[in-house]
Amino acid sequence: MPAPAHVAPAPPTLTEAERDLARWDDDGGPAFEPRPGPQDTHWLRIAAALGERLPELAEREDVIVTCATGTRSGAPAAFYPRTAQLEIDAGLFAPLNPATIDPTRVGDEENYPVAWGAFTHEAAHARHSAWATPAPLRGTALDAAAQLLEESRAEHAHLHRRPGDRRFLRAAVHTLVMADFTHETPTDRWQAAAAAGLILARRDAGILDPDETGPLEHIVTKILGQGLLQTLARIWTAAHTTADEDGHTMLAHAAAWCQALGADPKGPEPAPDPTEGPGQLAEAIGKVVGAVAANEAAQAAAQARVETARTARTRERAAQAAHARQAAQTAEKVFAPGARPFTPSSQRDKDRRATSPVTGTRTPTQAEKAAAGQLARALRAAAYRERTVTVTASAVPPGRLNMRGALARDAQKTAGAIPTAQPWLRTRRSQGPTPPLRVGIAVDVSGSMRAAAAPIASAAWIVAKAAALTDPDSRSATIAYRRSLTAITAPGRAPTRVTEFDADGGGHSLAETIDALTAGLDLTTPGAGRLLVIASDGYYRPEEAIPAAERIAALLAAGCAVLWLAFASDPRPLPGTTLLELTHPAQAAAAIAKAATAALATPNP
Template sequence: MSAQLHHHVQPVPPALTEAEREAHRWEDDGGLIPEPRPSAQSDHWLRIGAALSQRLPELTGRHDVIVTCQHGTRSGAPAAFYPTSADLEIDAALFAPLNPATIHPARHGDEDRYPVAWGAFVHEAAHAAHSRWNTPAPLLGTALDKAGQVLEESRAEHAHLRRRPGDRRYLRATIRTLVLDDFTSQTPTDRWQAAYAAGLILARRDAGVLDPDETETLETTVTGILGPDLLQTLTGIWTAAHHTGDEDEKTMMEHARAWCQALGTEPEAPEPVPDPASGRKGELAEAIGKVIGHVRANEAAQAAAEAQVAAARTARAQAKATQAQHARQAAKIAEKVFAPGGRPYTPGKPANSRRRSPVTGTRLPTSGEKAAAGQLARALRAAAYRERTAITTASAAPPGRLNMRQALARDAQRAAGVTPTATPWTHTVHRPSPTPPLRVGIAVDVSGSMDAATSPIASAAWIVAKAAALTDPDSRCATVAYDHAITAITSPGRAPRHVTQFSARGLGHSLAEAIDALSAGLGLAQPGAGRLLVVASDGLYAPHEADRAAERITALRQAGCAVLWLAFAPDPQPLPGATLLELTDPAQADAAIGQAAASALGKANA
């Protein structure tokens, strides 16, 4: 195992490279230092390093640290922090396989595209913010120094997560980079190496980076090497280190010394060298590999769950936006349909396009129609009736009905010398429940196939509209006739005085737009009232007309609006979601419509 690989905090500046030495010698001899000729790749890595420098203060609170990103680091580790010079290095290889031109760390959220590189950056940022102590110079390279390093790894991350718990996912993503390279198939399985693995992995479990189920394999392996008592001792040491201050060098050295003593290692001596003749090799690497596999599996499951939640959230947002857009379109249609003058409106065509109205005149209602309207109004009032609510309260004094059990309990409390809490008197108050008003929209088919049913449909439309107006002053009703165009027969809130007669010679069926107009004009999709849509038609529509209208009916049903389909011809084809009522006499509609209204009022949120 190479200790240098895992020494992310370098107490001394890194040694100069050979190229840097040559440059210094050339400069000392008076030579001009040639300006490097940057490539496109190097320019991007310079930009990325500058962007990471801009993001670092939000992770550390420090503004003096310079981040460089290039292929390889001077320390040999995937990432390193130099406290003496306030330099932070990131190996560009951690961003693979992304093209550096597409990497923009300055954009918040871009880090999700390269969690491993960002995790290494977060780890070094944790050192920059919290690793404020150093091993004394005479002890560098000793077992005491190495023990302090391993304790500092999880201590810095533990301190960082207390400030920024959201960075946990990035630390988990980079765990392989920070740990696994230190253990290979040739790493001997001795006590020092087992303790080192425990300090890197199990300590991160207790720091909140890893989950207990992910580290079970390694814990079993390390327990078999160290024994449960020694492992418990080491656990106590790193737990105490997690609660040690950032600048408390003395206490951290004491923890490191206790670590060495627990393992029987001389603190001031060099780090124990693995015995190459050891027969057990690679056991720790295999166990750590399983830990990393569990971490990846859990992260993948978490990512899938988050993706599902995000997809559901996006779908809800899109559905809400679509619903809002549809509501705006419906309001525009209602404005044009119920505009003064009662001119037909053809969806998809200019408002000033001339279209012949299907209305041929009006007549006074007959006595039978008036009687049917009165009967339906009474049925609607009965459907709208709400039983009074009973509210029962208990008290210590009358008026009310005496509860003997509570009275005896009160006497016993007095006899015991305690403050009586029993309430022997009950009083019931009956309060009337508010009755919701009624909203009724009527859509009458005036296409050519309905020519024989124009008279009963006109009569039924008047009966329903008149009955709704008689039920409650706040009730509202509106009627439209539709073929390819839509014509307002009665506008919302206007009670019909006469029966409107019309001809049925049109083409096409704009039922979807007719429902939109009625829904927007009356609020059929809004709670707070009993809502009913009545469609009078034979249902002989083209497939695209039927599908669009069926979507509107389904949406209204889901919103609590009842839908009644009146048919006056044999073999009707009502759309899904509507309650079919076949009639030959309009006067028969009062009972059926009353039942439909009762269902609507029962769903109203008054």
């Protein structure tokens, strides 16, 4: 059986060269200490950093960690309980440059999972291997079996404390097992049992998956037989439940292991049988290691996709938050009292100074007042919610008596049972809240809208006035936009006069206009009937249309309806909007009422 040389009471004895370099205190001088090279300095630093991280893995602070090229035990990593020393081979960190390794940084272990898995395995021994084989029995078959069973037992106990370390233990399986099995290892019963105790026991400990260990289980079953393999499985399963300090029970499990395999517990470990063909166990274990690596790679790829998606969502939320702040700043500049026309940075021209398109105001006509009243009534009807009816049952009045329930209650009393029937029914009707309106109006005052300037001004006043008449909590705002943005009415200020303007400017800052209206009226916030009305012909350049379409899509996703008013032929509304082609402002009342009714009737997301 391969001897797990990485767990021994104390480090190996000093070599002759080490003895020659040793100095006693009474020699009158310090002990010889070779000057460390640049690489050695890094490994000393890494060893100290691993020592700082060990308490979180092993829950003890007395273990000294060393990290250098090669180990004294010859194993990739080792732990010595008597001297509380843990050593790890620097070669496990290959091909990383030691200058880039910093175990003190949590998460750095993701860069060297094999090395961290070996380190975790030794930490599991430091925490849970609290027993030792008595000195007279060391080197016997009993000792070899006990140390074998301790491998999966320590990892099983470690996973109960730190289940997140499973992926590191899996990554180090080939380091912890494959070195003990080569193509020269014979496929006799003792070696097959050792392979089962190191691999299949880790499956039952929750470290490996059944689909990964199938090739080895097939070979071991052929060598040992189903019955013997089941006997060994019962032994390692019992070992997994053995307490850390219960060395007596662990030795009993080891004795049962030797008995099942026909080996003398107090004799030496059975020698390999040269008559058995070599290589089968190593080949099967290699398949197990390959399956583990493939599964870990697939898991890592899936995790990478999840992390990429999470990062994308984080960036998207950050971008949305930044956009919301920018929109709030735009709204503040546009709707500030006495504010001049605001020109977004994308439309600024040093040679031009933004001027207001407003030419004056006038008293609304009777037809406009009638249209506003008609639209207000329609909006109130759209916002109306039916009363909700709630029926509750009770054992006592008030309410309407249900005879079937009364008879059932009398029957329960007659039978001597505790009456549970509730014969009284009470009906409650309550009025649901009527949501207020939030109506944003964007008016295109670019040169192509010159002919429609008068009807659009009339329609904008009708919509804003109707929104103000529906509910005291309703709010509306109107912005005239071309290259610059000019507030016609601010949120919460009901218009009393019709604002007239000239449509003679260039450019279309519709995206920034939607931002200002969205921030000023909370058009993306549920709890109100939300509506954006855009009066325009839609003749925009791509760099103007694309960002505006993105804002409209965001509003639609948030549950805000978007209407597009056009007073000229062949309009080009942006995607997602509801087009209303009008020839007279008065038509807007009925059309907008219909659209608003549908918007208010649609539940908010």
